[in-house]
Amino acid sequence: MSDSDTQQLIKKVESLWKASTELLEFFVMVHGVGYGLLLLFLFDFIYLFIPPGFMNPAWEFQTFGAVVDRIAxxxxxxxxxxxxxxxxxxxxxxxxxxxxxxxxxxxxxxxLLAVPLGILNTVRLDRQANAQISKQIEQSKTQIKQIQERVSSVTTEAQMQELITQLNRSSNAPKIEGSQQLETVKKELASSLTQGESSLVAQAQNAQSNQRLSLLKNSVKWNLGSLIASALFFWVWLLTAWIRKGTN
Structure with missing residues (x-):
């Protein structure tokens, strides 16, 4: 082998050595970034569980979603x-x-085990929301019915004027003169109460529908996300058998 060939071989070896060193430095940097991201997630994970609210379906559901949103x-x-x-x-x-x-x-x-709990909490939260809305509707209906009974029991202009003042919470209620005007006001007020009750029920049903849709969207998103993340973690475990077995 001539001197020129030897020099070329030495240069190639040096070039390979330099490339190998740079690659190792790159790996060290990548590994460091990975450890840093894992620590950041750990801090965030601990923060989500302080204070804990186990057995509270709302807390469990929201915490489950927060973890899944950060699982990447x-x-x-x-x-x-x-x-x-x-x-x-x-x-x-x-x-x-x-x-x-x-x-x-x-x-x-x-x-994987969190998915059934997520589905169960979805059902529990939906039932709780429905019960709460139904309770509010019944309370409002009871109040409206009480007012309707008071309107029906009114027999004088003074009683009606006092009732309107209480309902409007104002001292400047219009003055009612004569029995004809009294009957007109009673009919208008009764009609307004009936319309208000119908509007209340419609608004409650709309709120219930929107709340259920939002709950369902979050449930599907988080439960599917949990399943996908679970599969990916299993995959990572399978592909890292070399470190558990002590082989490359």
Whole structure:
């Protein structure tokens, strides 16, 4: 081999060594970013559970949704952490990687088990909302019925004027003169109360429908998200068998 060939070979070796060093430095940087993202998610996760509200369906449902909305962060973090296999690793990392691999399995199982709870809480919240709206409707109907009974029992202009003043919470109620005007006001007030009751029921039904739609949308989004995230965590666990077995 001539001197020129030797020089070219040395340059190629140096070039490969430089590229390998740069790649290892890149892996170290990627792994560091992954660990950082995982820590940020951990802080956020702890924050979501303080203070805890277990057995409260609203808290459980909202916390479940908040975790699912953030679940992409640890998945991306794990991809960055395991990227490059054993390359660019510090000695202490191998035990940590093995723990993260098993943690992926645990996360997958928990997310899978959270789906039935999410569905159950959806049903419970829907029933609670319906019961609350029905209670409000009944209370309003009772108030309207009481007013209707008072209107029916009015026999004098003074009584009607006092009733209108109480309903309007104002001292400048129009003066009622004569029995004919009294009957007219009674009919108008009774009609207004009937219309108000119908409008109240329609508004309550509309609110109930909107609330149910919003609940259903969140439930579908979060439960499907939990299923997908669970499958991805299981996949991470399967693809990181090399660290659990001590092979590359």
């Amino acid at each position: 962060v640890p998945l991306i973090a794990l991809v960055l952490i395991f990227w490059g296999g054993r390359n660019g690793r510090f000695k202490f990392e191998f035990s940590l990687l093995k723990g993260l691999s098993w943690l992926s399995l645990i996360a997958g199982i928990l997310l």
